Amino acid sequence: MITIxxxxxQAREQADLKQTDVFKLCGISNKTLSNxxxxxxxxxxxxLIVLASIYKISLDHLLGYTPPxxxxxxxxxxxxxxxxxxxxxxxxxxxxxxxxxxxxxxxQTGTFFxxxxxxxxxxxxxxxxxxxxxxxxxxxxxxxIALISLSNNLVLTRxxxxxxxxxxxxxxxxxxxxxxxxxxxxxxxxxLNIIGKIVELRAIL
Numbered sequence: 001m002i003t004i005x006x007x008x009x010q011a012r013e014q015a016d017l018k019q020t021d022v023f024k025l026c027g028i029s030n031k032t033l034s035n036x037x038x039x040x041x042x043x044x045x046x047x048l049i050v051l052a053s054i055y056k057i058s059l060d061h062l063l064g065y066t067p068p069x070x071x072x073x074x075x076x077x078x079x080x081x082x083x084x085x086x087x088x089x090x091x092x093x094x095x096x097x098x099x100x101x102x103x104x105x106x107x108q109t110g111t112f113f114x115x116x117x118x119x120x121x122x123x124x125x126x127x128x129x130x131x132x133x134x135x136x137x138x139x140x141x142x143x144x145i146a147l148i149s150l151s152n153n154l155v156l157t158r159x160x161x162x163x164x165x166x167x168x169x170x171x172x173x174x175x176x177x178x179x180x181x182x183x184x185x186x187x188x189x190x191x192l193n194i195i196g197k198i199v200e201l202r203a204i205l
Contacts, residue, residue, distance in 0.1 A: 005039035007064035008051065012037075015055040026050045075101040080114040080131060083155050100131055100202065111136040114202075115147060115157075121177035122157050126201060132157070133200035138193070145198045151191035157198065167192070 012022060019033050026047065035041045043051065052062045077099040100114040112135055120128045122145075132147075140146045142162040148169065149155050158169040166184050171177035182192055 002064045003039050004042060004063060005037045007062060008043070009037040011051070011055045011057055011062050015057075017054070022051070022054060025054050074104050076104055076107040076112075077101055078107075078112050078114055078133070080116055083115050083118040083157070100133065102133060102200075106199075109135070112199075113196075117157060119157070119176075121171040121173050123173045125172050126157060127203065131202035132198045133202065134196040135199050136196045140194055140197045147195040147198060149191075149193045149195055155195070160194070 019030055023030050023033050028047070036043050048059060048062060052059045055062065080098045080100050102112055112133060115132050115134055117126055117128055117130045117132060126132065134147050140160050142160065144160055146158060146160045147155060148158055156169065158171060161168040161170065166187060167182050169180045171179065182190060
């Protein structure tokens with residue numbers, strides 16, 4: 001167990017100071033400092049503050065307390081795909097050699113990949129060339145923004161609203177795209193599939 005005296009002596013030596021240097025600086029006797037460093041007596045709080053200032057360290061450090069280090073959480077790399085070139089129904093082929101990083105805690109909640117947006121139909125929320133982080137899943141909640149595939153290999157980013165009769169797909173930029181409703185029969189005919197939920201936006205500034 002590290003004692004206060006040991007910490008005091010170690011701090012003084014690391015500051016490259018002799019006992020005589022210290023008692024001249026803080027106005028204490030050589031015997032007093034020696035008693036502190038040998039655990040014969042303990043310094044009062046005011047003296048500890050003065051010593052910490054002389055040794056140019058924190059009071060916690062002077063007393064031998066080192067806060068536990070937080071373990072760094074490793075980030076996980078995930079591939080970035082081009083929105084228009086995602087291989088369906090799977091996407092194992094990376095269309096460019098870039099990767100995005102997500103936290104380890106997020107990675108533990110599912111399977112993720114990133115997509116580089118190549119359209120402007122979700123502006124002003126999501127812009128062309130923005131990167132979105134997608135959790136791979138085949139269903140979403142009403143109001144979620146999802147990555148959706150159609151039979152013609154078209155990949156859309158849309159806000160999804162669920163109804164008993166079908167799906168309502170909402171773009172944000174009505175100048176270039178229109179809201180669409182697909183009834184249950186049309187969903188099957190168009191081979192409409194939810195690829196995943198967009199969980200994070202990496203906007204390009």
